[in-house]
Amino acid sequence: MKNVFACLLAAASLASPPSTLAADASYAIRLMTPETALKAASAALAACRSGGFQVAVAVVDRSGQIQVVLRDRYAGAHTPDTAINKAWTAASFKTNTTDLAKATQAGTPSSGIREIPRVAAIGGGLLIEAAGAPYGAIGISGAPSGDLDDKCARAGVDAILDDLNL
Numbered sequence: 001m002k003n004v005f006a007c008l009l010a011a012a013s014l015a016s017p018p019s020t021l022a023a024d025a026s027y028a029i030r031l032m033t034p035e036t037a038l039k040a041a042s043a044a045l046a047a048c049r050s051g052g053f054q055v056a057v058a059v060v061d062r063s064g065q066i067q068v069v070l071r072d073r074y075a076g077a078h079t080p081d082t083a084i085n086k087a088w089t090a091a092s093f094k095t096n097t098t099d100l101a102k103a104t105q106a107g108t109p110s111s112g113i114r115e116i117p118r119v120a121a122i123g124g125g126l127l128i129e130a131a132g133a134p135y136g137a138i139g140i141s142g143a144p145s146g147d148l149d150d151k152c153a154r155a156g157v158d159a160i161l162d163d164l165n166l
Contacts, residue, residue: 029133030135030164031062031135031136032059032061032067032128032135034067034068036160037068037136038059038067038068039159039160039163040068040128040156040157040159041057041068042156042159043155043158043159043160044057044138044140044152044153044155044156045072045152045156046155047151047156048140048142048143048152051151051152054074054075054142055071055075055140055142055143055149055152056070056071056072056075056079056083056141056142057083057152058083058087058138059128059136059137059138059156060087060088060091060136060137060139061091062134062135062136063091064092064137066084067136069083072142075141075142076141076142079141079142080141082124082139082141083124083139083141083142084139085118086120086141086149087137088120088125088137089120089121089137089139090126091127091134092119093113093119094127096150097120097121097122097125098123098124098125098146101121101122101123101146104121120139123145123146123147123149123150124140124143125137125139125153126139126150126153126154126157128157128164130161130164130165131164135164138156139153
């Protein structure tokens, strides 16, 4: 009887609709359009300009791939790469870079994270999340402090949240 039950169970699992099996083998993700990424970057750049800061802004998708980079006229030569790395770091570690900076201070068990290439454990990188899903991250470089970079990045995220939450 035990063997009959096992055979019936095996047959039932093979008779499952293909969509059920496919659902276990794949997943769907949401991504920002280039226009949405540009809207976030433009809003962040405008916020920094209104504060008197010349910065670079980078927006990456959820896997850290660059979607947009903007550099203001007088932003330092280092700012585009730094903005990209801040956005990449936030997307990669799924945390804002200010939080990562605190968690990886010298002498902490996680301090070695700072040695990973491209990691920018400094303020200015924020996750872009909406409707319970990660979309990517935004990075700012060039304001006088990480807190001010964060403020400009927040303006960029806020500019697109309604679009992403629909």
